[in-house]
Amino acid sequence: MVNQSIMDRGEFTQEDLKKLAAQCIGHVRVPDKFRIITDTSNFFSVDFNDILVLDGNPYLIRNYEREGRFGIEDQPKYWVKRAIELTTGKLKVIKMVFPEKFTARIGDLTFDCVRSPKKEARILELVRGHRNFMQGMSTKDSAGNIIRIIDYIRGSTMADYVLTLGNDHYEYFFEFFPPLLNDYIDLVKAIQFLHNSGEKHGDIRRDHIIRSKHDSSYCWIDFDFNYWHQENMFTYDMFGLGNILIYLVGRGDVTSQHLRKSSTSVFDQLITGDLNIVFNNRVANLQKVYPYIPDVLNNILLHFSFSADTFYDDTDQFLSDLEEAKTYINTFTK
Amino acid sequence: MLPSKNTARVKPETDRHVLVALDESENAKRALLYAADFLGGSPGFRVTLLSIIADPSEDYFTSSSERDAWIKDKISRSKELLHGYREILVQSGFRVDKVDVKVEVKNCPSIADCILEIQRELGCCTIVVGRRGISKKEEFIFGSTSNKLLHSGKNCAVWVIE
Structure with a gap:
């Protein structure tokens, strides 16, 4: 899939990225210029058609995910983006860090919850190869945020x-x-x-x-x-x-x-x-x-x-x- | 008549060891006051006041130093609490050397299991705990330490103080 000479150079020019993206989404849909992101601290700014580079791998960002939660349907999850891994053409789900502490409510009971990228990264490692868990890996962006790169499941x-x-x-x-x-x-x-x-x-x-x-x-x-x-x-x-x-x-x-x-x-x-x-x-x-x-x-x-x-x-x-x-x-x- | 040296076996006096498991709640305090009232001044008992701090996951903290500070603070507050309770037992008639204080930071998937582990370690014959008086729904979601102790305790009595 990937052009080996591009990979061998170890870094990506705009032209390299365009070539890789064209293989995945077609020439017509490739933008004139990519914005390259390595720090996801402000995940709101990671947008459609941006390139997120993690561990030297470029990911072409697509849409954010949505999910129902606590009875409220289809809440946008701006910290979770679909992306194409340009070196393989595979669809991934990129989960960025959204530090959240909140009080969960079930009926009249409440308890303290936390959204923890560390926990998910730990479990991804633990369940590697287990068919009953989503698969993926974790890495850190240039600012040290723990990013999870999950295999997309159709x-x-x-x-x-x-x-x-x-x-x-x-x-x-x-x-x-x-x-x-x-x-x-x-x-x-x-x-x-x-x-x-x-x-x-x-x-x-x-x-x-x-x-x-x-x-x-x-x-x-x-x-x-x-x-x-x-x-x-x-x-x-x-x-x-x-x-x-x-x-x-x-x-x-x-x-x-x-x-x-x-x-x-x-x-x-x-x-x-x-x-x-x-x-x-x-x-x-x-x-x-x-x-x-x-x-x-x-x-x-x-x-x-x-x-x-x-x-x-x-x-x-x-x-x-x-x-x-x-x-x-x-x-x-x- | 004195027994013959060859045949005499003086069995050492062994105190009955009571474990009172406590936290900062009012129901735990009630359990302590009950033990003081019931056993204070009676010979043949020793008490260990236990506070278990469930080793918190790193997930709840932004850094390991924040976690360490949380544990340190929790240990300090627990020790202070237990020493206060120790005074109550002494005032109720226990000898100072018959009341121990133990604060344990443990990995506890179940608090009750951790209490039972320490009961076995110390060889306590009785566990005293307070009852939170939680609803069935709360017990279902969070579990109940007193109920678990009642069901899982072996070779010991469990006093659940209302």
């Missing part, structure tokens, strides 16, 4: 994908859910690997799992959040894992508001104990809505409901219960 979120499966819940549950449960168990094992290595994901959400269009594999993304934990370092991750499982079993969120309109007989049977312990409008006891969900699976969901007396402290018992459910489900769906 695909959709697991959350979006699930909604496309099956004509109704019954078909989904018996045809599509069993293999999905296997994939989910692999994702939980990946989190177990992090926990056993003394790390937490920190922001486990259903839109932080990407399904690759290329090979249908699933991977966790975005692990730059950390928070001051209290008794247990891992319970917040467990909360995220539980929410995702409830979403997968229900083929999306099953809310009390929706049931009130669509199925009053089911709605009338619901009690507070059936609801998600944190998100009080989501049903966790899904067997009440879909009676064919087996006890062995539903009992896991109930650990995340208001009626729960015991919670999962870590992934070990959770995985053990999931494996039991998997064995049972694979038996009756065969």
Whole structure:
């Protein structure tokens, strides 16, 4: 891909960059002159068609990323840019340093969070080659900022994908859910690997799992959040894992508001104990809505409901219960 | 009659060792006051006042010096707190040499597990902690040290003070 004579010189002229960019985006779209950036301290100033040089590698900056957060959809992430690695033509996601300390709120609970490039860089190193995590590397720009260069994954979120499966819940549950449960168990094992290595994901959400269009594999993304934990370092991750499982079993969120309109007989049977312990409008006891969900699976969901007396402290018992459910489900769906 | 030299085995008096795990909270103070009221003046007990500082991740700090300063300050405040509590126990009837103070900076994925580790190290027969009185939701998200101690403690009594 790259012109070897250009690389051999070790630095890039405007003409070099134009040649490399033309190979990636075509001559017509190459600007007259590139702005070359090595210091990303002011990430707002890193703009479309700029060249960011990191470790001697030029990256052609494209658009910034967007993400929903805490119920607010599509917030721009100006510190996260898509870029083309000009030496390979590969699409990358460049994450610059956005030092952020904030108080996260879940329902009426609050806790102190931090966005940490150090944490994500550390985990990228830890999970290198692990198929259930986004892949990439970290480096420093000329000002010493920790920059993460992530392989771009073409695909959709697991959350979006699930909604496309099956004509109704019954078909989904018996045809599509069993293999999905296997994939989910692999994702939980990946989190177990992090926990056993003394790390937490920190922001486990259903839109932080990407399904690759290329090979249908699933991977966790975005692990730059950390928070001051209290008794247990891992319970917040467990909360995220539980929410995702409830979403997968229900083929999306099953809310009390929706049931009130669509199925009053089911709605009338619901009690507070059936609801998600944190998100009080989501049903966790899904067997009440879909009676064919087996006890062995539903009992896991109930650990995340208001009626729960015991919670999962870590992934070990959770995985053990999931494996039991998997064995049972694979038996009756065969 | 004195026992024969050959057969006599005088078992040394061994104090029952009580571990009181404390932080800066009011519920921890209640636990300490309960222990003082319940055990103060009774012979055969020794107490270790323990404060665990969970070794904070580097991620929360902009530099290692900032982190070091945070830990140093936390240790200093914990020591001050525990020495104050030690005075309360002494006033309640404990001999000065029967009350120890221990501040530990530890890597703690679970605070309760760290307390149990120290309980085993010191051979304590009883752990005393306060109960925060958190909601079920809070316990779910953050965990509960007293509940974890109740479930995981082995070969020791756990007193959870309301």
